[in-house]
Amino acid sequence: PALFGPERRNSRGWDLAHAPDLAMIEAARAPHRATRFEAAPLIAGSTAPDAAAPVLNPADPADIVGHVRPASAADVETALATARPWTAPPAERAAILRRAADLYEDHFGAIFALLAREAGKCLPDAVGELREAVDFLRYYAAQAETLDAPPRGLFACISPWNFPLAIFTGQISAALATGNAVLAKPAEQTPLIAHYAVRLLHAAGVPRDALQLLPGDGETVGARLTSDARVNGVAFTGATETARIIARAMADHMAPGTPLIAETGGLNAMVVDSTALPEQAVRDVIASAFQSAGQRCSALRCLYVQQDIADAFLTMLTGAMAELRLGDPWDLSTDIGPLIEAAALRDFSAHIARARAETRVLWQAPAPGTGHFLSPTLIRVPGIAALDREIFGPVLHVATFRAEDLDAVIDAINATGYGLTFGLHSRIDDRVQHAAERLAVGNLYVNRNQIGAVVGSQPFGGEGLSGTGPKAGGPSYLPRFTARPAPKIAG
């Protein structure tokens, strides 16, 4: 238990291979196919109205998913002035967070609809995301009941668009479970899901002055929150560069020692050696690199295939890539949804055009005409050092290696400075052990895909440029939100 944290069960989730589950989902989300959702500041005082902007479906810009009214400077000030730690006893807070978990599960129809239409998530991803959010609520609730430590005070929780429910909920539930007040700043791309979630948390009984929502841009709302001395801690998940900006702002404006819990980017690799089972490895490469259109921090960016099997393996891989269906994430036949926004698509265009000019594109299928779609792309590189930054989409880079050069490959992966996930397909135990010891990564996956960590059994987080730790969904996470951190526990 010390390694994995409190006893509890993970959410059952929904079994998409089970016809009654699927029919239930279809019936529950159908009414939300055309709902116009809304997001606005949810603060304990009155708000200063600002113009509402439309939020568009990344798969179909003609679909208006809803409208968002960002928090004004006056809203942020009101929220900061009215925020109050949650003084209810730990058991009562835990009961309310568990009730919120139940409410999340009850509202799966609207949540799956929002995840598809606002965040471009295919149904299996949406199911995984709702489960993870529910697991965070129950896991931190259970742990907080046994944690006898006072809150720090007020936490700013700043989250990314790529897990707009799970990471958003994970941060705030950890801060709330330990009795802190929370000002939550969701990503500008996904305010509607965040608004929906905070309304459920309030309905479950979280006091409105303990949890306030401030939608808006990072450079305005986010920057205000991370440079205000009334904030006693920041939980941030997003790009490494943003974490640097936040760390600088906190150093300038907050008390020394104010915690920044940052989970950031990755440049993740996988090694497939000649002892791997090729069918399994191909399936796991496809999931790791392309599921969620590659928009996972854990996703595979650079694949190393042992030279002896490379030709056969890449033939199988491109064959599998050709089978992937791009399209509307609402449709059950879709494997890969859109990129989150047009800007991301533009970034990739330059990257792929350069590779194409150098005849390094090994495979790319055509993409649908409307929406921000990028079809899965395979690009040859000499090694991971050719990638100078995180590539956040369905673009996989592939290099070959000779067995005797495996240590050089591991050194090159470590030399990127990132250390989030790593995958290894090999049936040589010594090799697995050796790689595990030599690689500086947070999460290492052997003979499986490298995405989809499970709360409570696979605590998730990176090293180096990939994050500060402690790992989310593990036993060391909650103490960081208290004024009396417990000794670090492995895992």
Ligand code: NAD
């Ligand atoms: P981002 O850094 O652009 O934005 C994340 C959040 O920070 C958003 O809410 C944004 O508004 C806010 N922000 C931006 N500038 C800010 C500023 N100056 N001050 C305060 N807040 C500011 O990241 P993104 O594009 O939303 O998400 C994708 C990134 O997140 C990728 O790099 C991915 O690897 C990373 N990520 C990491 C993990 C992890 O667990 N390690 C998980 C998911 C995503």
